[in-house]
Amino acid sequence: MGIxxxxxxxVPVTDQEVAKDFYEKLGFEVINDHEMTPEEMPPEPGLRWLQLAAPGGGCSIVLVTWDVGGMKPGMQQFSVAADDVATLHAELAGKGLESNGPLMEAPWGSFFSINxxxxxHLLIVKEPKGS
Structure with missing residues (x-):
């Protein structure tokens, strides 16, 4: 037993459609998109549950416009993996999504960041073999 x-x-956002467009450009896919009912949490009318995941599955994200533990838009940071970060870095620039700097190399893998x-803040990482 255990986690x-x-x-x-x-992921706290101000506009779910704008954020959805950004994450889809990164390769995320919508896996759940519906208006929440009063029986769901939080029980405020008109809130939209917009959940996305990377094509390989694993941990998903939900783009929230409601209060989650006091987090405000711009406060979340997380890391995602990519097989070819150099190509992705160039592809995103071609889509008008500029990274926070050049592609970097470290003992634990290649990476770049983007907001x-x-x-x-997202750190996009190519993890070394065996990770």
Missing amino acids: SHITLLS DPDGN
């Missing part, structure tokens, strides 16, 4: 893995991260439209 096996992280299933979901809340979503609200300033949430």
Whole structure:
């Protein structure tokens, strides 16, 4: 018994459609998109549950416009993996998504960072073999 893995991260955003467009350009896919009912949490009318995941599955993200532990848009930071970060770095620039700097090399892998439209920070990493 015990924790096996992280299933979901809340990413606070101001505009779910703008954020959805950004994350889809990164390669995320919508896996759940619906207006929440009063029986769901939080029980405020008109809130939208917009959940996305990387094509390989694993931990998903939900783009939230409601208060989650006092987090405001731009406060979330997380890391995602990519097989070819150099190609992705160039492809994103071609889509108008500029990274926070050049592709970097470290003993633990290649990486670059990018911010979503609200300033949430993503580290995009190619992990070394065996990770």
